[in-house]
Amino acid sequence: MTDGIRPPFRLERGADRVVAILDRPGTRNAIDLAAVDALHALCIELEQDPKTLILAGEGGVFASGADIGQLRDRRAADAREGINTHAFARIAALPMPVIAAVDGYALGGGAELAYAADIRLGTPRTRIGNPETGLAIIAAAGATWRLPRIVGHSRAAELLLTGRILDADEALAWGLLSSVHDPEDLLAAAHALADRIAANDALATRHTKTALHAPPDAHPRIDLELQAELFERPEKHERMTAFLERRTR
Structure with a gap:
């Protein structure tokens, strides 16, 4: 904790990996400007010292989306600035693999953060999708180009145009999740993947x-x-x- 302000991520650093756990319980792990700044700071670290990154959320929620309280007040200039877009692009471009351990809700910007990962693991309570059009905006932080690469154009179009939320079984069948684990085993499964990665050159x-x-x-x-x-x-x-x-x- 710095100056009485709770950091948005808890970081656990190892020799070959970093675990970043989004921990904003009062907002269901919504992604605000402080979280975006923390992601940029983490990317600086991992660009200079490449390690596998595991992204997760505290309290049975990966990330409920962008912080609507902040998003509501943003205007055209903010949209063009791409506040979340650039942070997620930087996550996707990290030198070593990124694993998203997606428990519970990953909606809107939370889903787009998961799409920026190379591998996504889930639990039976995973719910993932992009309801942005229901809020009179679009999913502009990576979903329109990353999601088609993951699930194909037709399925991506269905999700983005309807705002439908996938459950874990659908996400697994569509290839959006590579595997599903009990919530208490999710981080262990992510670490097992990181172990296999670390064993290679x-x-x-x-x-x-x-x-x-x-x-x-x-x-x-x-x-x-x-x-x-x-x-x-x-x-x-x-x-x-x-x-x-x-x-x-």
């Missing part, structure tokens, strides 16, 4: 994420250039030699 992981985020017309050129760099590293020879030795035992 860090630069190969970073390059894989770079290729995944590249536009279609960048392939296969970008894949081959990234692979060329990896082929020249001693880690490739060491790991492949170890693999061959294990196989011959």
